[in-house]
Amino acid sequence: MYKSKNGRLFLKIAAICSFAGALTTALLIFLPNPEAPDFESRVMLFENSLYLTKLWILFLHPQLNLIASLGVAFLLLKKYPWQIILGTLFLLIWALTEMSQQALLIxxxxxxxxxxxxxxxxxxxxxxxxxxxxxxxxxxxSKYFLVIYGFGLGSLFFGLAFIREEGFGKWIGWALVFIGLLSLSSFGRYYLGLSFLNPPVNFSYTYIYPYLQPLVRIAIGLWIFKAIMRSQDS
Known part of the structure; x- marks a missing residue:
């Protein structure tokens, strides 16, 4: 199906969205947060351009990465149906919830x-x-409760599909499994009181996740483009 002109066009859009998602991920991680130590200073954040810009990036971020994920689903659904169907469901929960969360704040x-x-x-x-x-x-x-739950399970299921691929795809798979388990571990420590998870989760979010997540987004975009090139050669 993706050998058709429309199929290749959709995959190109998905790959570009994955690259854009890498950029939004990096911006959200590395852009500083405005200092607002008390209630009155937090109230004045509605006039802070950096703060508002990050909210808008957070609104666009799940849209870009969901489209990229749909590109992956388009390519892998027939090979790994249950992983991709469940993964798409939970990533959809993540994306829609995060968009609604940012709409509330904006x-x-x-x-x-x-x-x-x-x-x-x-x-x-x-x-x-x-x-x-x-x-x-x-x-x-409360919305963040759903955000990290949906993102964790969605990433995990997509990772379980990717690790059955060869070469480049397998690396993406293990990275997504790690990201999924990390998100679910964060869910566990915040909402289930599993405080023993704090040290490894804090370490991972400080030293691994900020670099791994944008790289995975770039890798997914390249993987999709490689699939497009293979379809053109066949």
Whole structure:
């Protein structure tokens, strides 16, 4: 199927999205976070261009990487159906949840509630906005619950498909298995109280993940392009 003109076009789009996803990953990891140590400084983040830019990158990031994942699914579905179907389901949960999380922060928190707090004339209005702002943290964290759960399982299942490939694909597979297990371990320590996971997870997120994740995105894009070239040669 991917030997057709439309199939190759979709795969090219998926590969480009994977490269773009590597860029958004690197930006999210290495761009600094604005300092906001207290409530009043956090309220003023709605005027901070770096903070808002990172929210928009976070909104685009899952879209790019989901399209790249659909390119992988397009190529591997017939060979590894259960891994790819389950992986696609959980990556879809991740992508849609992360998009909705960033929509909450971009729109409700930073376009309505924080400016409303600053413009509030009376104490009652100020208190109401403060309650909404504080509640946004809990709502966002509940969405993060689904984000790392869906991303962890989705990455793991895609990794289990890739490790059955040869050469380059197998390397991608083991990297995705590691990323999936790391995300699920982070889920375990945050939401299941598995504090013994803190040292290895902290080490991995500090010294391995920031470099591995963008490289995996680049590798997936190259793998998709190699599949396109093979189809043209055959």
């Amino acid at each position: 729109d409700a928190l930073n376009q309505i509630w924080r400016p409303g707090y600053m413009a509030a004339a009376g104490e009652a209005d100020k208190t109401a906005y403060e309650t909404l702002i504080q509640a946004a943290n809990g709502i966002s964290d």
